[in-house]
Amino acid sequence: MAEKTTSDGLSAAERAAVKERAAELRAQSKAADKREAGLKDVLAAISKLDGSDQKLATRLHEIISEAAPTLVPKTYYGMPGWANDDGKIVCFFQPASKFKVRYGTFAFEQPAKLDDGTMWPTAWALLEMTPEHENAITALVKRAVG
Numbered sequence: 223m224a225e226k227t228t229s230d231g232l233s234a235a236e237r238a239a240v241k242e243r244a245a246e247l248r249a250q251s252k253a254a255d256k257r258e259a260g261l262k263d264v265l266a267a268i269s270k271l272d273g274s275d276q277k278l279a280t281r282l283h284e285i286i287s288e289a290a291p292t293l294v295p296k297t298y299y300g301m302p303g304w305a306n307d308d309g310k311i312v313c314f315f316q317p318a319s320k321f322k323v324r325y326g327t328f329a330f331e332q333p334a335k336l337d338d339g340t341m342w343p344t345a346w347a348l349l350e351m352t353p354e355h356e357n358a359i360t361a362l363v364k365r366a367v368g
Contacts, residue, residue: 235320235321235322239299239300239320240299242299242300243298243299243300256294256296256309257294257295260294260295260296260297260305261295263295263296263297264283264295264296264297264302264303265283265295267279267297267300267301267302268280268283268302271317271319272319274318274326274349274350275317275318275319275326277351278315278317278326278348278350278351279302279315279317279326281351281356282302282315282328282351282359283295283302285356285359285360285363286304286313286359286363288360289359289360289363289364290304290312290363290364290366290367292306292307292367293305293306293312293313293363293367294306294307294309296309296311298311298314300320301314301315301316301317301320302314302315303315306333306367308333310331310332310333311331311333312330312331312333312334312366312367313328313329313330313331313334313363313366314328314329314331315327315328315329315348316328316329325347325348325349326347326348326349327345327346327347327348328345328346328348328359329344329345329346330344330345330362330366331344334366334367335365335366335367335368336362336365336366
């Protein structure tokens with residue numbers, strides 16, 4: 223059964239995500255120390271996750287922080303994300319529980335320098351974190367920041 227949509231065509235979950243993003247932007251614009259405020263927000267977002275989502279997000283945060291220390295933790299529609307010096311999200315984790323889907327997604331946004339010809343992947347389904355996944359994510363994040 224499809225989820226009901228609001229009068230603007232958004233599902234209740236999508237509308238909640240938009241409201242959450244607006245609140246994030248307001249809070250982020252007021253923060254004096256963007257890195258510290260972002261880290262606090264990302265860790266809080268991760269702490270609210272359940273089970274495997276929390277485990278995956280925690281490990282992603284550790285990997286990204288080590289592989290690309292220049293990226294600033296920053297929530298993105300309530301999800302853990304990491305931004306460049308311009309404040310643009312480079313990568314983020316969409317927990318499975320957020321939209322009640324079967325797998326979490328680790329994805330990159332436009333500022334990521336992953337270009338490879340005329341077509342390349344920008345998102346990966348993630349059910350668990352293996353050493354092979356950790357290595358692949360580390361390489362992708364390093365490549366994404368250039």
